[in-house]
Amino acid sequence: MDFISILSIFVLACFVGYYVVWSVTPALHTPLMAVTNAISSVIIVGALIAAAEAGSPAAKWLGLAGVVLASVNIFGGFAVTERMLAMYKKKEKK
Amino acid sequence: MGRFVSVLAVALFATPAHAATGEPVNPWVALAYLVAGVFFILALRGLSSPSTSRRGNRFGMAGMLIAVVTTLVTHDVANLVEIAIAIAIGGLIGFLIARRIAMTAMPELVAAFHSLVGLAAVLVGWAAYLNPGAFGLLTADGGIGAVSKVEMGLGIAIGAITFSGSVIAFAKLSGRMSGSPILLPARHVINLGTLAAIIVLTALFAMTTGPAETLPLIVALTVLAFVIGFLLIIPIGGADMPVVVSMLNSYSGWAAAAMGFTLGNTAMIITGALVGSSGAILSYIMCRAMNRSFLSVIAGGFGADDAAAGGEAKEQRPYKQGSADDAAFMLEQADKVIIIPGYGMAVAQAQHALREMTDILEEKGVEVKFAIHPVAGRMPGHMNVLLAEASVDYDKVFELEDINSEFAQADVAFIIGANDVVNPAAKTDKSSPIYGMPVFDVDKAKQVFFIKRSMGGVGYAGVDNDVFYMDQTMMLLSDAKKMVEEIVKALD
Numbered sequence: 188m189d190f191i192s193i194l195s196i197f198v199l200a201c202f203v204g205y206y207v208v209w210s211v212t213p214a215l216h217t218p219l220m221a222v223t224n225a226i227s228s229v230i231i232v233g234a235l236i237a238a239a240e241a242g243s244p245a246a247k248w249l250g251l252a253g254v255v256l257a258s259v260n261i262f263g264g265f266a267v268t269e270r271m272l273a274m275y276k277k278k279e280k281k
Numbered sequence: 282m283g284r285f286v287s288v289l290a291v292a293l294f295a296t297p298a299h300a301a302t303g304e305p306v307n308p309w310v311a312l313a314y315l316v317a318g319v320f321f322i323l324a325l326r327g328l329s330s331p332s333t334s335r336r337g338n339r340f341g342m343a344g345m346l347i348a349v350v351t352t353l354v355t356h357d358v359a360n361l362v363e364i365a366i367a368i369a370i371g372g373l374i375g376f377l378i379a380r381r382i383a384m385t386a387m388p389e390l391v392a393a394f395h396s397l398v399g400l401a402a403v404l405v406g407w408a409a410y411l412n413p414g415a416f417g418l419l420t421a422d423g424g425i426g427a428v429s430k431v432e433m434g435l436g437i438a439i440g441a442i443t444f445s446g447s448v449i450a451f452a453k454l455s456g457r458m459s460g461s462p463i464l465l466p467a468r469h470v471i472n473l474g475t476l477a478a479i480i481v482l483t484a485l486f487a488m489t490t491g492p493a494e495t496l497p498l499i500v501a502l503t504v505l506a507f508v509i510g511f512l513l514i515i516p517i518g519g520a521d522m523p524v525v526v527s528m529l530n531s532y533s534g535w536a537a538a539a540m541g542f543t544l545g546n547t548a549m550i551i552t553g554a555l556v557g558s559s560g561a562i563l564s565y566i567m568c569r570a571m572n573r574s575f576l577s578v579i580a581g582g583f584g585a586d587d588a589a590a591g592g593e594a595k596e597q598r599p600y601k602q603g604s605a606d607d608a609a610f611m612l613e614q615a616d617k618v619i620i621i622p623g624y625g626m627a628v629a630q631a632q633h634a635l636r637e638m639t640d641i642l643e644e645k646g647v648e649v650k651f652a653i654h655p656v657a658g659r660m661p662g663h664m665n666v667l668l669a670e671a672s673v674d675y676d677k678v679f680e681l682e683d684i685n686s687e688f689a690q691a692d693v694a695f696i697i698g699a700n701d702v703v704n705p706a707a708k709t710d711k712s713s714p715i716y717g718m719p720v721f722d723v724d725k726a727k728q729v730f731f732i733k734r735s736m737g738g739v740g741y742a743g744v745d746n747d748v749f750y751m752d753q754t755m756m757l758l759s760d761a762k763k764m765v766e767e768i769v770k771a772l773d
Contacts (some may be wrong), residue, residue: 190428193542193550201550203322204558211328211395213655213680214669216563217387218338218401218664219328220530224394224558225688226321226341227537229548230401232314233416236544238367240415242472246408253404256397257372259378265342266379271387272338273651273704274669276557 218271225264231257283516311547318551320344325555331675353762362689384520384670385627388526389454395529396447399510402440402536403503406433409543410499415674416544427487429543434483434499434656436539445510445534450525454513454659460519468516469580475509511704519659522566524578526660531560563661570655572707572717602735603755605767608730611755612638613772614729617648619684621721622664623657625698625734629761633673638765639673639764641772650687652721653680654702684713684760685722691699696748698761704746729754732761 211219220275237250284617298488320340327337335630360365382390409416410433413425419428425433432742446564451460486498515523538553540546568575612618628630651673657664668678688694696703706713707720723729735758736749748754757764 190542193419193545197538197542197550199700200318200554201558203551204325204555205562206538207322207325207555208559212330213329213566213662214665214675214678215328216566217391217660217666218334219325219559219662220391220526220563220660221387221394222324222328222338222341223530223534223559224398225389226324226345226552226654227398227533227556228401228541229317229321229343229345229348229552230398230405230537232348232549233405233409233540233544234401234545235349236356236415237405237412238360238364238659240412241357241359241609242414243412245406246412246415248504249404249408249411251360251363253401253408254364254367255371255615256401256404256532259367259375260394260397260401261345261376262372262373263373263379263390265338265345266376267382267387268338268341269667270337270379271384271666272331272334273336274384274394274666274672275667275675276672280381 214275215272218268221264221268221271225261225268226262228257230265231261299458306643310351310355311684312544313347314548315551317344317348317351317548320347321548321552321555323443325559346546356505383764384666385630388522389451391660392447392451392454392526392529395526395533396444396451398533399443399445399447399529399536402540403437403444405540406543407499407503408438409540410495418543424490430487431483431497432539432542434486434495434502436536436543436586437484437499437503437534438449438479439532439539441503441506442510442528443536445507446514446525447510447529447561448527449511449514450522451520451675454522454526460522462518463515463517465512468512471590472509472512475505475512478482479505479509491601504577513579515582515583520658521578523656523661523663524564524571524575527560527567527580529560531564534560557759558714567656567661570719571715572719576609598750600749601755603730603757603765604760605757606771607755608757608764609771610770611728611730612642612647612693612695613645615642615647616689617650617687618642618693618695619650619652619688619726620695620697621652621654621657621699621700621703621723622697623666623702624663625700625732627658627663627667629698629763631673631697631762631765632667632673634762634765634769636668636671636673638769638772641769645772649677650684650690652681652684652719653678654681654699654719657699657702681719681721685719688722688725691726693728693730694721694723695730695732696723697732697765700746703748706747721750724751726751730757731755732757732759732764734758734760 234250234253237246321344324337324341418425418429453460482502518581534553536557541549541553653664657665701723705725707715707718
């Protein structure tokens with residue numbers, strides 16, 4: 188993709204982010220941080236490419252290390268968000 | 282919808298994937314990454330209400346799965362076993378941490394997770410530098426394009442700042458390092474100089490070619506970025522950590538976005554933009570709730586004279602001290618009680634006892650509500666999570682602006698572990714460091730109970746609080762959890 192297409196996506200996504208995040212209820216700001224943490228680990232895509240492709244052993248090991256770090260975040264982030272969200276409930280009984 | 286997808290597919294077919302290498306793009310791959318990005322948007326969208334939030338989280342997981350699987354099936358994976366092992370190791374660690382972490386420790390966990398994203402961005406940036414062919418970054422002459430190098434340099438720099446900054450934030454939040462600001466002389470000059478050096482290095486890195494020439498530049502860039510992250514966070518005090526954690530959240534997003542630019546990956550760019558805006562908005566909300574500018578928080582030093590102010594022998598003013606029995610008696614008589622929790626509740630782990638107290642009071646026909654200040658605790662929404670953990674119904678938990686008018690009708694304002702957020706000096710005393718900060722109007726309530734460990738300590742801002750000395754205030758001097766447990770016993 189050329190730079191301008193990428194930039195367009197980026198700028199529009201910033202606007203989407205702006206409106207979506209303002210609509211998040213303040214009560215869920217901690218889960219918001221946990222889940223944004225998990226999704227920003229989509230950087231694992233870069234680490235996977237580096238780890239998968241032949242060509243540079245150093246890049247491969249850096250990639251694998253990146254995969255480990257990002258996986259901690261992905262599994263940890265989504266799991267802890269799930270755990271938190273499960274606690275938010277309305278009480279059934281008095 | 283179908284028509285939209287087919288139009289999109291045609292549009293994608295027409296776009297070359299790696300313009301630099303001239304490889305034809307596979308539209309389905311681009312589409313898959315786009316879907317992942319959209320799922321991430323839906324994940325955040327779900328958080329607009331607790332009832333849709335878990336579905337949102339599932340969207341997030343699905344998006345991540347799509348992104349990972351797409352990447353793996355579209356590359357000639359030479360080391361699938363090693364990759365699987367790496368994912369398994371990381372996944373297991375992450376899962377175990379998520380299972381075991383105490384809800385009170387959430388701020389430091391989030392800081393730790395931010396540091397991992399930052400470090401991963403640095404590693405990916407370096408891998409792309411070392412093996413540009415794998416990322417389709419090679420130009421016709423066998424080098425890396427200047428634009429790619431700027432993106433790469435920025436990604437590494439932001440990632441490194443996120444990493445070292447988050448490590449310091451983690452150390453401060455978890456008590457491994459003193460929460461008080463560490464002020465270096467001439468720190469603004471040092472910081473600005475380092476930032477300028479990083480920008481110059483990025484520009485030089487983009488302009489030079491050849492491994493021997495670029496290597497020292499990218500090494501220096503990485504090292505300086507690690508240093509600046511460290512320098513930026515050490516002067517910031519514990520009470521400003523909500524802003525710092527949000528800011529680092531934002532940085533981790535920008536790091537992912539910068540890498541997304543390098544790789545031309547839609548999922549990474551959309552995610553980076555979302556996370557970047559999310560962190561920025563949270564920082565803004567926190568700053569507004571403290572009536573401070575973002576720059577003044579980042580410049581650091583707030584609460585530096587904390588200890589000095591606390592130790593000073595102030596004029597002794599009379600205050601009323603009460604016991605758990607007194608408090609229980611008056612709570613029982615009340616029609617409406619508003620509870621204001623703060624960081625002290627988290628430290629004392631008093632949320633479960635507090636919920637028990639709430640249950641008993643409600644059985645006795647007392648209306649109980651919770652009032653949460655945006656900066657209560659050590660991260661945005663910290664108090665809400667703790668109350669949710671103690672199974673407090675989220676319908677009873679209110680934000681500052683929604684409940685502040687109700688104090689006039691409240692019989693009891695019950696302050697537990699909060700201080701600055703109820704300090705009327707914020708409304709009246711122009712010389713106060715917290716002047717202008719929106720606070721709860723607890724002085725309008727008929728009775729105020731103030732749970733506090735001792736009269737000695739003052740809030741993080743280091744200012745005395747007139748609420749202590751009001752006629753209708755009763756100080757309950759004890760550990761928050763112990764005091765609430767005693768009240769519960771007295772109520773039974």
